[in-house]
Amino acid sequence: MSVSENVVGAGGTSLAPAQTGTVLRVEGLSKTFPGTRALDDVSIEIARGEIHALMGQNGSGKSTLIKLLAAYHSADAGATAEMDGAEFEIGKTVPHGLRFVHQDLGLILELSAQDNLALRGGFARGFGGRVLWRQQEAETRRILAAFDVDLDIHRPLAAATPVERTVVAIAAALQGWDGDGVLVLDEPTAVLPHDEVQRLFDVVAQVRKRGTSVLYVSHRMDEIFALADRVTVLRGGRRVGTYDIDGLDSRKLATLMVGNDVDPDFRADVVARTDTSVTLEARDVHGKWLRGVTLEARAGEILGIAGLAGAGTLELPYVLAGQGGPLASGELRLPQRSEEWHDVRSAGQLGIPLVPSDRQTEGVIAEFSVGENLSLSSLRGLGRTGHLSGGQERQLVEQWSARLGVVTAGPSAPISTLSGGNQQKVVLARCLAISPDVLVLCEPTAGVDIGTRVAIYRIIADLAAAGLTVIVASSDEGDLLALSTRILVLRHGVVAEELATDGLTKNELIRAIEGAGQ
């Protein structure tokens, strides 16, 4: 099947740039970091009122381009840029009509929507600097009304849903600007659960309706097909080209990004197992979202966990790894090791490693080297009685780096010099280095480009073929379809459905996740 089957239309027809003119034009843009050419003679042209996607793998130069537009980096000499016909110095100044919503949204979650908007747009002030709260409130409501969002503007944003926060960030970026302009959305869905993506699309469509162009950066191909009019593809710091979305399909787009025929509908070569012995049993698992999940997994099986946000999908892996926090309850058993049931709160000692969902905050230790990150879980085995043997550590790190194909300058290179996909491989290697029977993964390919994504799929599939039990929870159906031998669909914290993946289509899976026909 093709991903574009699943298009959820954002409304509006494709606008040909020739008819509407160009709002932003950048030419000959390069950026050299010491030792690396991050961007090489890149040009991009955004038409008035279009949604223009920017795609590329990690390290393709996408984020460098955005950072140059935002004047966070300075550009190499030789670039020209103009906005609405007026030239500006890219990398030094940001034209008034160019607005940004960065991936982290840049909001203060402890403050309300009103305060967040006012911090950027200014407070309505009267005599002596007194804030005119009534006027301020009216202004806030006026701004948010344009986005059709129903939100308590006085509540801290921490209590708002992720999509509401994204909308506030978009509103904050656009306030005080009524012209055409360009809104840059950098991976806006990275933090959104699947079922909220559609609401964001509606908001983006509204932004376009006011005449503002959108430069939309994303990893997710189905979004590009659902939303964008044109797409500019970068690869290795160079521009591959700009294409009308109508003339592309997901395979073509993937090829443009990777430069090599990678199958976006890759399915790992694993077979469903019912003959092997059960390696993990969980019963009556509760948590913040989970309401009594019972499951068992077999050796050599890759068990997928699917579900909407709030169904407990992304909580279950943490509970199984004994990291469920104070709300978790339930019992676990590893029948091959013992018949004894363990409380999930003390399941950390069972040694079930977890690849966590958020690599930056829970996975890598940014200040550590590649080697220190990789060996962190297996330090006990390196040397005798507390002594840490540098030689043994190095051997372990080199062995695993080679096995998983981690691209790095060496074990002592800082982890932050690696791309997202390679950092993920290091976290995966850390988990595998303790030789587990069961491996739990949560969002294993978040922020990982297609090439590395398939590499990670293959690694996991090979491990399963060698007898490892893998449990993978993901909000990305692509992960589940590529890997799983069997999928448990969670709804409202319980297992609602069990799907065999043989012949399962993406649409069938999505329907099951959304509980259609219930």
Add this chain to the structure above:
Amino acid sequence: MSIKVEEKTVAAPNATKAEPRSGGTSRWVNMLAFDKVGAIYVWIAIVIVFSFWAPDTFPNITTAKQILNSNAITGLAALAVTIPLAARVFDLSFALNMTLCGVAVAHFVVDGIPLGVALALGVLIGLAVGLINATVVVVMKIDSFIATLATGSLIQALITLVTNDTPISDAKLSGGFSKIGQTTVGGITLPVLYFALVAVGIWYLLEHTATGRRLYATGFNPDAARLAGVSVARLQFMTLVTSGVLSGATGIVLASILGGGSPTAGTPYLLPGFAAVFLGATQLKNGRFNAGGTIIAVLLLGTGTTGLGLANAPQWSGALFVGIVLIAALMVTGLQRRTTLTARAPAVDEAEPQPA
């Protein structure tokens, strides 16, 4: 496949970079780099400056010994808080703990309790303080900065209870008790030896044990460390127990040097202790609190303040010097980190997956 070639050119500068381990020469060059041991160059500069400024009093072996002897306690205090800081736990109560253990042992000795027992009791008090700190911070989950400020106040209450805010002095204190801190070997006092021993111990712990690695992991990213199987809470607990024992022992040595129990003995070491650790963290292993860096920092700050004294600079110049050095070091480190962050090349994934 075509992309491979392009990527190689992008990745090449990274991939071909020599490993610091591989070559003998590059290893030494790397070890002497300004961003690793900048404080040593500053220290050499200071020595030269004072050799010209106070040529009669500064450049001789007596001054060198004096610098070591008068900074051993600062060094011990700094080492005491190095371990908790490695795990990003603050022990602000350490200076008052020093005072408490010092006056307690002085009190016991004056009471006629045998020296060995008195010393053991003193260290046990330090241990108890550590356990209380650890319980408040780790079990009750109160931020260590505030928590140890609060327990410091409790310790102050005990100090006042023991001393009535008057120093404890007695002829009994000039016996064996005074030998602990006042014995000299070739002009070097015993506390310098203690400092060296503790520094070696902490260096080994942080650099060459699994526990040390886990402490740093805990300090840098406790969530990631926990998910990687590190017992974060237990380690944080142990760091405060360790600093309790170490600062207690340091306080006893200080009381021995002073020849009695002063109710304010430890307080002057609070700021120099933290200054030395934070300055030390900018040395050798950038951003990591480490024993070697702490030694360099203590020597640098000690040489500066001693030199200013010998050069008859005004009284206030010592504190000014410490403040300026600390700000300068942290600023330079911050700048270095920012340059490496912005200069960081966005690395490129390999296109061809190479599974196991």
